[in-house]
Amino acid sequence: MTLAQRIVCARAKICDARIPYEVPELDQLAPRPDSVLRVIYLVFTEGYSASGGEHVQRLDLAAEAIRLGWLLLRLCPEAETRGLLALRLLRHGRRSTRTDAAGDLVPLEDQDRSLWDAHELAIGRAMARDALRARGHGSYALQAAIVAVHAEAGTAAQTDWARIAGLYDRLLHHEPSCVVALNRAVAIAMRDGPQAGLARIEPMLNEPPLATYHLTHAAHADLCRRADRLADARLSYGRALDLARQEPERRFLRRRLAELDA
Structure with a gap:
């Protein structure tokens, strides 16, 4: 069942049960934002990078999450x-360059940054700065700050990976999840070289849940490729391909394998 169908069903159940609409008092709103933020985060994430299917993005979901x-x-x-x-705006501002005319995935380092939405990114960067300076900021503000660093770089080579790695250190403290640890390892690799990242990622290859997460193996493969460990890169790209469910990601992984063979 699609998200839209679920919303329709929920509305019907509310009508059938004759549940009145009431605006909560201010003291009742306080405990609720965390759950609401999480739902919006998940909706946008599915819109920004679909969990499966033929397309990388579902822009209708992304736009609704921003609204x-x-x-x-x-x-x-x-x-x-x-x-x-801020996080949503900064990611949404790159939407037009994340795939090519054929719908194939374009890595961040290869995207044409002149086509990014400068207005949306400027708003996102300003909001990210304000959020990070505010009392009580947490993982969303830190994620926005990380994406803002990418948005500020004129080229991929100008990316401030030292700053990104430092922000991931803080994010891991706020949100000690395995995916944050994986992203931090990649940032460290970009700052200190592929071997530094491989030393952190390789123990994750056999640890659940990252052992069955396609991006763990894709990240390992990319760092092996950069370190000229081509046989290991080939194995990890193959494992990532076995686990990936989104067709554009699968085509991207096949291209990487073909490049290694060439």
Whole structure:
């Protein structure tokens, strides 16, 4: 069942049960934003990078998550609300360059940055700065700050990986998840060289849940490729291909394997 169908079913159940619509009092709103932020985060994530299927992005979901983010910011102008909206805007601002005309995935380092949405990115960067300076900021503000560093770089080579790695250190403290640890390892590799990243990623290859996460193996393969460990890169690209569910990602991994063979 699609998200839209679920919303329709939920509305029907509310009508059938005759549940009245009531605006919560301010003291009742306080415990709720975390759950709402999480839902908006998940909706945008599915829109930004679909979990499966023929397309990388579902722009209708991404746009709806941003709309809800603006509404929530008016009701709850806290640091994390601002941080989440900044994160959405900064990622959404790159939407036109994430795939090519054929719908194939374009890595961040190869995207034409002149085609990014400069206005949306400027708003996102300003909001990310405000969120990070505010009291009570957390993981959303830190994620927005990381993406803002990418947005500030004129070219991929100008990316401030030292700053990104430092922000990931802070993010891992706020959100000690395996995916954050994986992303931090990649940032360290970009700062200190592929061997530094491989030393952190290789123990993750056999640890659940990262052992069955296609991006773990894709990241390992890319660092092996950069370190001229081509046989290991080939094995990890193959494993990532076995696990990937999104067709554009699968085509990208096949291209990487073909490049190694060439």
